[in-house]
Amino acid sequence: MDFPWLTVIGAVPLAGSALIAALPKALAPRARHLALGVSLITFVLTLVMAAQFELTRAGEIQFSEIHSWIGEFGVSYALGVNGIGLVMVALSTVLVPLCVLAAWNEIEPDRARLFFGLVLVLEAMMIGVFAARDLFLFYVFFEAMLIPVYFLIGAFGSSERRRYTAVKFLVYSLVGGLIMLVGVIGLYGSGPGGEQGFLIDNLTGLDFSSSTAERLMFVAFFIAFAIKAPMWPVHTWLPDATDEAPAGVSVLLVGVLDKVGTFGMLTLCLPLFPEASKWAAPVILALALVSVLYGALLAIGQTDLNRLIAYTSISHFGFIVLGIFAMTSTGQTGSTLYMVNHGFSTAALFLVAGMLIKRRGSADIDDYGGLQRSTPVLAAGFLLAGLSSLALPGMSSFVSEFMVLTGTFVKYPAVAVLATLGIVLAALYILLTYQRMFTGPIKEYAAGWKDASAREVWVIAPLVVVILFLGVYPKPVLDVINPAIATTMQQVGVTDPEPTVAEGENK
Template sequence: MASGFPWLTALIVLPLVGAAVVWALPSSARTHVRLVALGFALAELLLGVGALLAFDTADSATHQLTEVQSWIPAFGVSYAVGVDGVGLSLVLLSVLLVPLVVLAAWREQGGDTGRLRHYLALVLVLETFMVAVFAARDVFLFYVLFEAMLIPVYFMIGAFGGAHRRYAAVKFLLFSLAGGLIMLVGVIALYLQGPGGADGFLVDNLTGLDLPVTTERWLFVAFFLAFAIKAPMFPVHTWLPDAAEQAPAGTSTLLVGVLDKVGTFGMLTLCLPLFPNASRWAAPVVIVLAVVSILYGALLAIGQKDLMRLIAYTSVSHFGFIVLGIFAFTSTAVSGSSFYMVNHGLSTGALFLLAGFLVARRGSQQIADFGGLQKVTPVLAGTFLVVGLSALSLPGLSTFVSEFLVLVGTFARNEAAALVSVVAVVLAALYVLLTYQRVFTGPVRDELATAPDLSGRERWVVAPLIGLMLVLGFYPAPALDLVREPAVTTVDQVGAGDLPTTTTAVATDEGNDK
């Protein structure tokens, strides 16, 4: 469904314009640099709200706000954008987190306005690619954006990170490029199997192809491996802890909160519809890897000494849940995974931002260097606890809803995988509560005796995220309305046959009563 106003193009272009303006400002204009970056980020958020209002939620399985223009007709490449409910949810997550990251970075870079200007401009450039990749409906365009995102992230880690930032940035780049090159082979091979022509790379034209069995399986592997690295899944996850440890907190927020969702988003919107038979063939192995990721990430998180690495390993576990739900092939599990992508961005993004505030007060990321902060900074302690409880999926907070849907939907298809994955709920309680105990309880360390509590600016950073966790925890219907119908459509495309679950049965009974 097309729209009169080019909402998605506007959302793609505006941050790029903002980055150019920020770079054009003189280094001496520190206040202007921050205000201009924040102004463009907030304007982008308002555009996102406008796109949401223009989107027909009742038809969320259909790609809307579409625009299709020939880009490289000789090669069948188009500028084609459009979003269904899942894509729109991730676009909204992107435009929400960026102004919070800008606000959190207000006093970073040691007062060096030149460095701050470059950092904030890179954040805005990254926002352009994040929005564009979730809206891309041309496979080649998706690939270009998939790779282009690496450029700003590489510099955000390598130029602004910790002592070993170059190692972490290069490792991130090499892993991502390796996956991307394999995916490029798959993209070209898929085009050769398709109808060709000026719109030969359009997702709609490549869906439903009658591919030879072996060809389809190899194409699935090429796409899936790139997405598994990006997600990240065990055993191709090892770049993430190093990147999260060395990157600034805001970079980790966008990297783990949004960019890594490109992996699971690609599995859901490309792997399953384009290669349905191969997806069913690979599902048993993928589910095993997902369960391993869930338990492995949770266990390693418990033993971490670095706060940022701990959060990174919790994300490996959470992404395992998302992949598990996608390959369970039930509409309940798939809608839970789609909702989980949003909720993980909220909770993990907030955790990284709060961890950044902690590091700024102590000058260290080592958990052992903290202690007793709840007596000195009660607001910081309270917000960290609430966000941590969201990460462990406490009922009443939004992550619980998505994790519950994933487990219930998976149980209908694979009882063993669901039951083993439940162990991670206990492990999550351990890594969250033990971390809180080590950082905030006990005697106050001398170095933290005069640590300031959250400032007004810092409270504005975390308050919207906590507010959304609470609202979507008690009333998730608006978000679920966006992802429910796309989940049903995806399961139909895979041809695995949807299975009834307790939640879907209750919903059906309520509908019949009405």
């Protein structure tokens, strides 16, 4: 039997959370040390697993584990990842140690056990949802993620609105999950049944009794994933959540959890409902385009730093969905790469913002000014992350955004042209924000601020290195993604448009 890598990688943070919960009250401050150690072990195990991933088979499911769980209902404990799942698991395990380190001095010692224990539980759920190969198991992880996030926002939010915000997040997510559950049940009823009737591989390529049934089930899944993503018009929970949540929690919420929505669209909606996906594509592309432009326009008008970053993410998720439902290999590869790149650039923005808010005690952009004089390292970190967010050539997001637009243009040129306005608007909301916060005369209260500490540098530096590296050399990630995208294209039954050459052009 092969080593159960995915089970072990998911179990380590769960075990770490249990150890943190068992710490006596006198040792509560040690919870952060234990959480950092456990998250680093999880990251190292992920690297070891990734080193054994076969690139020649990146389109196939590897590290598979299948065990009967609830045999009477066809539910299995089944895990496995292809190239797409691998990069998402890796993204999760990279960001968690940085978030733990960022929250090192932000959480009161007597509450450290609860906070860091919940973060580790959340990490385990994220790994599980990206690795699940049984639809019922996927649903369990999909819903279980809500619990630690609810408590992290409700218990550690920044104002009296934290409980309202936590409930709003929970209600939106639960409604989406319950709608998806109807689709899960319907899909099982359309499948072969038996002891492994929920296996995703067994449900892929079904011959549905009617196109109406397939379309209804697709809509049920898509609504849940659109809420999670989040897409316009079911996005309103996100700005509230990031406004309240600690910086590290916002990173995991936007950098990883929201990717479950786009991950589900790409790896579940398309392969399970190929005809319905093609049927719904024009409407979804229109919604994605609205998300791109709406999120960018609202970001320009924000005065709250956290809400600004949240609206930029709504715009970026619009680009990701655009690439997925353009249904070209270039667009879908770009979308998957975008998920990774957005995770790092947004993490850097949220974490630097959190460091500044901790110093000033305010998220109001107008409360800052001239900070490149007093905190040049933090200013540089914010600028580099912002330049990546606006897709400057040489930064990681440029490659993925260019691929999304190119892949969309070959089939939907008008949509791609309109979406490019999102890049112009991104330049406005990033550069104007930098100008307001970091240039000009320094505010009197900030003259004595200390620049980034050694711990803060350790938080920011790895993100900047990845942003720059993937900006000039994305090939390692693309080599993992491309075969998996080719498999998805085959499952959906679509091909890239043939290149067209004008008459006489080749003479």
